[in-house]
Amino acid sequence: MLERVSRVLEYDKMKEQLLPFASSSLGKQKVKQLQPSFDYEEVKENHARTWEAAKVLRLKGNIPLGGLRDIRASIKRAEIGGQLNAGELLEVSSTIYASRRFKSFIANMVEDGVELNIFPALTEEIADLKELQQEINAAIDENGGVLDSASTELRSIRQQIRSHESAVRSRLDNITRSSSGRKMLSDAIVTIRNDRYVIPVKAEYRGHFGGIVHDQSASGATLFVEPESVVQTNNQLREARTKEKYEIERILQVLSGSVMEYTSELNFIVQTMTEVDFMFAKALYAHSINATAPKLNETGFLEMKGARHPLIPDEEIVPIDIELGGDFSSLVITGPNTGGKTVTLKTVGLLTLMVQSGLHIPCKEGSTAAVFQQIFADIGDEQSIEQSLSTFSSHMTNIVQIMEKVDFQSLVLFDELGAGTDPTEGAALAISILDHVYNVGAKVIATTHYSELKGYAYNREGVVNASVEFNVETLRPTYRLLIGVPGRSNAFAISSRLGLSEKIIEAAKGQISTETNKVENMISSLEDSRKEAEQELEHAAELREEAARLHRELENKLLQWEEEKDRLLQSAEDQAAGYVSKAKKEAEEIISNLRNMQKNNPAIKEHQLIDAKKQLEEAEPDFASKRKKPKPKKEKPTVHTLIAGDEVKVESIQQKGTIVEKVNEKEYTVQLGMMKMKVNKNDLVYLSRPKPVETRPMAMVQGRNAAVKTELDLRGERYESAMMDVEKYIDEATLAGYHQVSIIHGKGTGALRKGVEELLRSHPNVAEMRMGSQGEGGSGVTIAKLK
Template sequence: MMERVCRVLEYDKMKEQLMPYAGSSLGKQRVSELMPSLDFTHIQKEQKKTAEASKVVRLKGQAPLGGLRDIRASIKRTEIGGSLNAHELLDISSTIYASRRFKTFVETMVEDEIELSILPEMVAEIVPLTDLQREIDQAIDENGHVLDSASPALRTIRQQIRSHESAVKSKLESITRSSSGRKMLSDAIVTIRNDRYVIPVKAEYRGHYGGIVHDQSSSGATLFVEPENVVQINNQLREARTKEKYEVERILVELSGKVSEFTGELSVIVATMTEVDFMFAKATYAAAMKATEPNLNEDGVVSMKKARHPLISKDDIVPIDIELGDRFTSLIITGPNTGGKTVTLKTLGLLTLMVQSGLHIPVEDGSTAAVFQKIFADIGDEQSIEQSLSTFSSHMTNIVSIMEQVDFQSLVLFDELGAGTDPTEGAALAMSILDHVYRVGARVIATTHYSELKGYAYNREGVMNASVEFDVETLRPTYRLLIGVPGRSNAFAISKRLGLRDAIIDEAKGYVSEDSNKVEKMISSLEDSRKQAELDHEEAKKLRAEAEQLHRDLQEKMEELDENRDRLLQSAEDKAAKYVKKAQEEAEQIIAELRERQKNNPAIKDHELIDARKRLSEAEPNLVKKKAPKPKLPKPKIDKLIPGDEVKVISFDQKGHIVDKVNDKEYYVQLGMMKMKVKKDDILYLNRPKAVETKALSNVRGRNAHVKTELDLRGERFENAMLDVEKYLDDAVLAGYHQVSIIHGKGTGALRKGVQELLNSHPNVAETRLGSAGEGGSGVTVAKLK
């Protein structure tokens, strides 16, 4: 909640104003992390720090804080044995110097009998580290270059370097000045390539000087040659420079080691100077906006005199007096738009956040500010398109959150409370919300357009009216807050000032005074409106009921479809799993029997067992089987197969009977307890019982549609399912079936119970049973027909 309030009251913009007054990156980071505190003691201490820094600024103009660097990373690296470069060591020296200079500055002020209490305690913790600073400064110059005086060895090495450089330059310059040199060189200069001194030789004279070619021009016409007579000197120079590099690294490592001995003291310096920089940033900011230290209390009493919003230009701001928490705890500000009501809320809110952040505020001396444990603000239009919330809904969502958290230590700021809805309801809701906030003891300021709230303020103890003054002559608000005076709409005066005719204004005034004469007409109009509203309400209720019923029907249908889908999928999975398991069990049992026979009959070979296992594994109910050459089968003795025909499935070498026809090329065949789809070419016709032939003939003569040996009721409603079963039994009897299967699924069991009751009472049913594991289990009822 605090983050939201800071955003609404533009707290971050205030911090952006404060940021430039920090003198170092450490101070700026401290500003960026600044947040209001809820600890009264801590806030008092921070206010005193700002006050003491402000006193120094007032007396001395500014404190000497230049040179402070962020050396925290360098300190950590030396703690773990790391080495610092020259610039990092310079930053440490600069920070030590800044802390020493500021320490001396404070001590001098104390000697001058300037009363300070906080700064002397802070600088007392700073250890000067003069020796460390001196060693760094003697070894490294201000540009980060290690000086010759850093060590005797480095001085000797650099003298050798200068001697070698002078010698090689002298030899090369003699070449460039010679007459032959002017002929053979592209230019009479000495330059460097690969850290070695060379001269630019024309390509045609490459061999004249001997030595080493280090580079050539882009055109190839010039070669950069190290003549043979300077190679030795250049080698010596390079060797000296290598020694210089190692000596410089040794010096830096040595200095880093000395820094590591004072990491604790350096950390204290950084922490102290960061806080000092932050203190003086607050003090300088306060001086820039003419801010003062307020009197603090925890009693919710606010008395800000000539308060100014820090984000409004000095040329545009009009100071206001804000009072709250003493004579009254609720302030209701009424008046027209653009009058400055919202600015009043934001001024109080932002100044309170600043006080609780340890900042001085732009008010007159003697002003009082309260420290609140919770600050709430509902200000501005936060309508959310993404969340489809209206202005009223958005505000109410925020207000609901406020109502759940507000207590007697809270400051609540409401902007246009109750706006965005019906004025009568909005005003009533606003009064109820204000009553609740008042009862819990919170301090509240609310702005509103509703004239009803003017009367509310008069009729409630502890509630005060206020308004923002409006100048009718200039048609502009003066932005002065008038406590105790309710706001006026000024509609007639403004209209007259804008040129509206007096006759129209007088007539309007007459309407206001003659309202009582129109009560009857208003009541009649309201009655007509009420009746029409009732008719519209009934029509809306009817349409809503129809829509809800349609929604329920669609929802039930969707649930039913989902249930049927899930049931079918589960049934298919169960069947597949059972078939596979049964086939595997039968295969293993047969293999076991064959192995037992092998013990008694050695004539049975292992390859026969393997062949048997393979043949049995092929008996698993797979939808896709490997194609194998099939023997040419004799044609059936009849034209087409019908349910009941006894047949043999060649690939399984199993006998069974036709159950149903899939298409002209495939049939459903019952093999023991398994029903399988088999291609016509894999079926050998064996026999057609006379009863089947007779009933088939009857079926052909008397019926137009073929009857299956099973009826699937899944997904049917109960009443429809019972009718389907009765009709199906009649068809099955006419088809001459001895046995049929009714698939009702498992579900709740209601459909199964109804099917079994109907079958048991049917005259053509001999007996019933639940399906076996291979037939669908309790989801199927098998009926034997008479």
Template sequence: MLERVCRVLEYDKMKEQLLQHAGSSLGKKKVKAMTPLFDIERIRVEQARTAEAAKIVRLKGNVPLGGLKDIRASIKRAEIGAQLNERELLDVASTIYVSRRFRSFVEGMVEDEIELSILPELIATMTPLTDLEQEIKQAIDENGHVMDSASQELRQIRQQIRSLESSVRSKLENTTRSANGRKMLSDAIITIRNDRYVLPVKAEYRGHFGGIVHDQSASGQTLFIEPEFAVTTNNQLREEKAREETEIQRILFALSNQVGEYTADLEIIVEVMTEVDFMFAKAFYGASIKASEPKLDGDGQIDFRKARHPLIPDDEIVPIDVSLGNDFTSLVITGPNTGGKTVTLKTVGMLTLMAQSGLHIPAQEGSVAGVYQQIFADIGDEQSIEQSLSTFSSHMTNIVSIMDQVNHESLVLFDELGAGTDPTEGAALGIAILDRVKAIGAKVIATTHYSELKGYAYNRDGVVNASVEFDVETLRPTYRLLIGVPGRSNAFAISRRLGLSDDIIDEAGLHVTADSNKMEKMISSLEDSRKAAEIDYDQADALLKEAEAMHEELRLELEKIEREKERIYEKAEEKANKAVEKAKEEAEFIIAELREMQANAPSIKDHKLIDAKKRLEETEPAIAKKKTKQTAVKKKKTVDKLLPGDEVKVLSLNQKGYIAEPAGNSDFMVQLGMMKMKVKKDDLLYIDRPKPVETKPLAAVRGRDAHVKTELDLRGERYESAMMDVEKYLDDAVLAGYHQVSIIHGKGTGALRKGVQELLERHPNVKSTRMGTQGEGGNGVTIALLQ
């Protein structure tokens, strides 16, 4: 039954298209043997293999598979000790090379972080027989000739052959060049007969040369004679050629034995590379028909979107949407002949067979293909002349066979169900058959032109009508499948369009039953509603696409802004780093200068130290100062009430000033430079409020109210940083008027303590130092008395 279904659905014609994409005879055999599968897990594996190959085709465009040969017979002969000829050995080397090159190709894609799962596992099962490939290629050239490099013995034999050939030709050429010789020869050339070098001698000079006659011309006027002086050399030459042939056979036999040792590995290579060729044949075929990977549904649900029959050219096909098995399990397509009903049926059948064969299907991505244990099809007029069966009998014989085998895991396709007999009886049989198949639980699609079946779906659950759209204006079908709308009769509309009198058409309408008129009006209303819905859908779809495009445009613009912001940040950071580096260099220079001043001039004055300190503070990068200023601005606060002296900004004038005095409920007198003016509160922006100035006795300026502590904690500081902190602290302490300070350096390793004490000893403002007492911190603190 499957064979017949594949024939009526033209599965073999699809395989002929697929065959063109196989790169080797092995792949072609695999394609020819391909049949639909019925185990959903096996189908998933095949679909995954096709998908991975399609991914590589999409990314790379080409795959290195050229040179794959069917060497199975050769390696079997080598396994039992037979000698392979040069061509067979070259085919073995070529197949090894193809497997090695494909392995490198896949490994390269993995290194490029292209996600692959199936092919890496396949190539891992192949053993790279590089040594065997090189052995064969070093012995036999691409033309099938055993080269001198095949063995040392063969090289020596061929050198001897070339030497003997040169010797005998030299002797014969002396004869052809002499005046006497040219007179006796038919032509001044050297030729070969029976693998021996001879001269073409005129018959009348036969006795002059002696030697052996090997041949004569058709006229008998020329004899091909091996002169006596050349016989010995020719004999030696023949012996060397015999040795050459013996050595060649020995080399071929040795290579054949090597091939026999790797029979198992070579069989795996052939098996894997055959599967690879088959995978990529399916992938390249899928690309040629713009196919996509279908989702598989084990419950037999179909949802083909924009489906196309692979055998119909793109410029002729109209994509269709077909669904089955979800809300309904039976689909009845009605309408006139030549409307595309059969094409719809064949498209569903073909795409189902393709999906269950591991092929991608010519349909939109996201399409769902049901997996069935049995597929049945009664399509076309296949009446047998020998059996003298009518069209009806032929269809019914096939339907009987289907009804005997169908089950709940079947897909059944009926074309023109009940045709070929009385319309009333045919329609009744069709309804009964559909009811039985539906009761069994099978999925069914049937086409018919019987009007009685138009109402079939309206009183049965799980059954839906469909029709192929017909354009009355052009009097041609559009081939669009309309699910949920039964086919309407277009006879009256077509007749009127062709010019038939309205009187005749009106009279014909009187003979149509009221029920038929009611159904036609219902169908017409359905079509009008469908067209209106399609218009609304198209408008909504256009708006959706426009919104998506706008969203994408905004997303790209946002990404551009983010990249620009990142670039500005990086540039600012680079500028800041350069400023910091420059400041560090300046600071190091000043530090070095200070140390030199302290070392060379112990009695240096305070104002010089203060001046150096000021220069050190000025090395702070401008960008940091700016940042501090901006941070301060950000920290400004608003106030509930403006007071005299508050700094404000007049927004309308873009000028800064300060509040002189209130001038009413919401007005203030604002001092702007030398001018004072009345301004509304809403036009003022608060900036700052001056802090009250506190006055202190002059003596306190140098006392403990100078905000300098009497101790400096260096614990955790790095050595260089600590030394700088000590120097700065001593300057501040002197300015604050302290007589004694404590430097906390901790006990630790003693390096910091030693450095602090050495600095204090040479500092001009330090009178003396001592270690801290038990209550002052002991050895972790140094007490310095200041001058």
């Protein structure tokens, strides 16, 4: 079943995308073997490994994994006493170096304060086989050749080889360079046949040089002859090369024995570094598809935000938001063909398989994924001619197997459930199947064309309709998934757009039942409401953004204005200080001249000169003391509970108002000028609370009260404020037991005086009033006698 699900959800194609990100054949082999896990703890551990690899990749960029080789076969042969060749030994050394370098890389990150858990634990057990690496590198060069320094014996043998080769070539070169020799040679060169140095001799001169014939040309005109003069030296050279071969084999056997001593350590290195390569392959793949780490759960709840199918190019894919397993466990998706219903199913299915494989998924941050015990999918047409199965039979065969195994820890994906048979029977069968899966407790997503299933979601708790949006104007799907809104067939709208007669369309509509029309009208109303809500939300977001932008601009302009004001003030102060300094210098010169004059005129006294200088110093302005200091910012008082009468500020519209009443725990009714509105508690900032008025017994306010003066000064106040102050003052003076009070309003335009006189004339506590006498302030004061 899992193999079939992996095939229909294109799991192997996703692994093909992952494969190139492994840096070694070991990592690639592990990618090919990758399968989803159904163990929650194992999935959590795999995600933790991918997340830590992604963290290292994000901090460091490049990861040192070069040099890792698959040396398992070499280790096994060394373990049973076999001899490794130079290339195999070089791969062993390279793998040891790769492990040591990565272990050092992780240790340096930890020393730098980077918090890592998995990699330090993995690399801690890696043995530092530096001596074995150095032993191999001292004997074998980077091209796989055994070095002269591998042993003293090998160095000596190779010196002999070079000596014999030099002697042979020297003798043969003498022959090729001589005038007589050139006549008898086909070409003046020295070549090799059967690992022995020879010269090309014309056939007619075969006996001139003696020695041994090793080969001849195709025509027979040239013989490759080893002259008798070099046969002995060639023999010595051959013996030396044989000795070299045996010595090299001895050296390789010794090195293979050294490898045999560390086979368990080397196997652990291979195993660990394979896992490391695989972890970074997953992290690199996640980066390439802009994937994120989902929150995991085993309750069957998933919420994929902006989910994208990894096999569809970015320029073609439309991200979808999908939720399942929370308020509802079944999702029924309706909509037109090619609208994206099947893509939605495959996206959810493939991303779930990726999650359970320890891979990050192409969704927005904050997405949630579930770990299911079983994943079932019936997607696509698997009609089999050989088995004589129709489309419907093929689907039902698969569904029967699903029904036998499904449980409450399963995710089930049905594509076009009930299709391929009579619509009435198919719809009834689809409803029955969905009911069974729902009752079992599994999470299910099903796509369908049947209108009966649209009503099914409304009549079942835990089942929700969804649809893929279709633009009737362009006759193209938008591929957006709309949860909570059932899909419309759009057949009539599409036919009309394509030019079908309205008469035919109206006749077709008459063939549809009243219930079906009601459902379609309801769906249309839901779509219109959704679009209107989206437009209003978008408009509100634009207004909020514009308000925020204007606020930022005003703040910047205010800051610039303050800076410019300070700059101009500083410039003016500097200029004024310069003038004062210049004047002081001139004054000092004048005083100096006066002193000189004093000598000639004793009438000028010393203390007069000192006083004059002091007056000049006092005349210098003190700019620092006169400059207005910025007022300290007042901290907003903290009030935990708002009550009626509190003055508040509505942050979103920057308006002050007064609390009228508390609606609920989250909202208050606020009076804003002439308007009342409900405001969220988080949008309110407390400003002040009016002090309660103390109600004191009459016996306590009788007699003189030191807190109330016998006169009230209104000068400088605005008219409305002054009238309120007068009325309040008359009441307090009456309670204090005063018989007469003075109200100072000044002369000015006379408006304030007239207002005071009119108020006092109509006040119930004022017996009489008059203008103040000359000694009382004249027309600037009004005297009131109280009852």
